[in-house]
Amino acid sequence: MTMPSDRTAPEQSRTRYNRDEKVIAAAVAVMSDKGYAATSVQEVADRVGVLKGSLYHYFSSKEELLFRILEESHEQVREIRTAVAQLDLPPLESLLEYVTRSSTWYLENRDRANIFFTEMKNLSGDRLVAANRWGREFERGVSDYVSAGQLDRTIRTDLDQRLVTRFILGAVNNVRFWPSRPSGKQFGNEEIVSALVLLIRDAISAHR
Amino acid sequence: MTMPSDRTAPEQSRTRYNRDEKVIAAAVAVMSDKGYAATSVQEVADRVGVLKGSLYHYFSSKEELLFRILEESHEQVREIRTAVAQLDLPPLESLLEYVTRSSTWYLENRDRANIFFTEMKNLSGDRLVAANRWGREFERGVSDYVSAGQLDRTIRTDLDQRLVTRFILGAVNNVRFWPSRPSGKQFGNEEIVSALVLLIRDAISAHR
């Protein structure tokens, strides 16, 4: 809450920041694995290497910890959307670029993605309201492109925009379950992403 | 820990059977909403209208209750697969028929589907092993059709069978999030399913 004084700021804030991130990283790992409700603060503390009580210097509650994780994920995906928007591509290309980049992020951050897509329901009050807003934003990011793509006839118009949007969202949200390569004999992230893009393009484009 | 044995004698009593089902229905509703871990036995009991302790006449543990729910869902989806197999259609048609029927089931049993796709991790021991086996079975159901479809050239061969399979599974598993029609102004289940099938067909078929 209080700003660090000028003199000690760089050192302190780095320390603080690192510790915050360490806690978040630990929480992400555990919560992705067992789910928010089944995760105890104790387990997170164990992983960080501090005592349970000490965590409360960084987070006011378990729910806030979840919120911060979701917020970070949301922020990073939003940046992807912003970056894609600045490329000024035609709708379908924008959409596919967005699919490419966000899928890549999900694959590189499987644990965070898991939490993002399954644990929102554990928030309450204002935090839940904020998270739901993110969800709608996220959906709009895709649905706007779909609408535009139908207008310029690059995306099929025989299906309602909402259905096409859901289809894309579902396919993208699920990449995190695609086979990874723990031992090198599976697929790389780029391979997975280009397959996904190919399939989505063929599913939704107007030309066939 | 212990595997559930046969609980209800077949004829034993309509009453008993109904009560079992009532408990399962209550648990499905609550667990779909809040998740297994965040659901208390108390809440399920309240919904059934009995005392907490009374539930243990029907289920030996909360985990067994979850297992029974998953088992029922598995059973019903498996029946769909069996029925489709008996139609003796060519691979791609079989696959799409299977997509049609299972998607419909997911839409008509959204709560059960939610639990099926997100709460397996809460099982342990033998029950977890059994559930994982279902998961693999389920995947095989799709992946066998994909392989056959690639062999007879009706399904695209430019992508590895495992990637195509995952894409389909992801799309199907996610129908449960598609916009339903609580107030009549959304889509009907058939409409959703035919859109899904159309999109999947265009994504994976060899002809374009």
Place this chain on the structure above:
Amino acid sequence: MTMPSDRTAPEQSRTRYNRDEKVIAAAVAVMSDKGYAATSVQEVADRVGVLKGSLYHYFSSKEELLFRILEESHEQVREIRTAVAQLDLPPLESLLEYVTRSSTWYLENRDRANIFFTEMKNLSGDRLVAANRWGREFERGVSDYVSAGQLDRTIRTDLDQRLVTRFILGAVNNVRFWPSRPSGKQFGNEEIVSALVLLIRDAISAHR
């Protein structure tokens, strides 16, 4: 409570009696093994082969079941004492005869003896009062012989009668832990008992 009518009496009472005994036998086995408090009515019912609720036709409560077991044991040991008294032997010989017979009973009824010596504390109210009376009676059975033996100089008089009595009681109560012969290579009951008697005699007799 109600006396059976004349006609059906013999049959009925035998049945009833047998069932009562079956229940008691089951309870003895389980309670000796796990202790009264750790024994559930369910386990007793399982062993008898009836449902839990049915046991309450025979016993009004778990505590009464325990009481009946203790009462039976007490009764049988009391009969031993009476029989010995009727032999009209001199004090030391009476005492050793009593040790012989009661030790034998403990060895032949190890489970009942276990319960008799360890589970009385689980009774309450009137039943506890009655059981404590048995305990004192039991002790008197030995202590009277010791006193008489000290009077006629067959039992050592250098030790207070109460100490000698406790010593004997302790030795006798503990025979149930002496090595039995599950596979024939241990000792028989008679062998154990005569060793015990020999040792006690040498410990307490006045002549040495």
Place this chain on the structure above:
Amino acid sequence: MTMPSDRTAPEQSRTRYNRDEKVIAAAVAVMSDKGYAATSVQEVADRVGVLKGSLYHYFSSKEELLFRILEESHEQVREIRTAVAQLDLPPLESLLEYVTRSSTWYLENRDRANIFFTEMKNLSGDRLVAANRWGREFERGVSDYVSAGQLDRTIRTDLDQRLVTRFILGAVNNVRFWPSRPSGKQFGNEEIVSALVLLIRDAISAHR
């Protein structure tokens, strides 16, 4: 299930150590009185003056609490055995010295002795295995002396060593029931112990 590891660092804090001991002392008192199974964690907590949940800072389970009590008792009796062994007395004298010291310990720690001799059966898994090992150790402590005493002809050889051993163990284990002196009109511990030793010596020695 899991074996208890080292709980308390040696120096760690007087406070912690004391609290552990306070909890153990409370548990000893209650469990000796009512038995392990009939003792609720609540009762122990009440006696310590903390909330039920707080006890779990010191012990991971009720069973572990029992284990710790038994372990402490075992440790103290083992030290007695070690001390006696270092006196380098002839077998019979060693045995009687051991009887003297351990009986004294039982009399001074009646509650702990009660638990030690009756509640082991409530352990399970590894803890039960460990406790059974103690039991065998304990028995060996006596039986080795008996064997040696028979070899050097100070202990009677007309009875099998195992029977003599059991007799001694039974007599010693039972001192805890001998009449104590709550109001001064009973016997002192030394008086009880010397009577016991006298009786055992006369029972088992070869000279008579």
Place this chain on the structure above:
DNA sequence: AATGAATGAGGTTTCATTCAT
């Protein structure tokens, strides 16, 4: 910042007992 003891509410589960059938 960190500790770790303590809290207190709530979790799952067990169980003796009752009772309508």
Place this chain on the structure above:
DNA sequence: TATGAATGAAACCTCATTCAT
């Protein structure tokens, strides 16, 4: 007699959170 569903209290244990140190 027998059943077995239901009860309701109480059992053991967990856990997010607080706070004095």
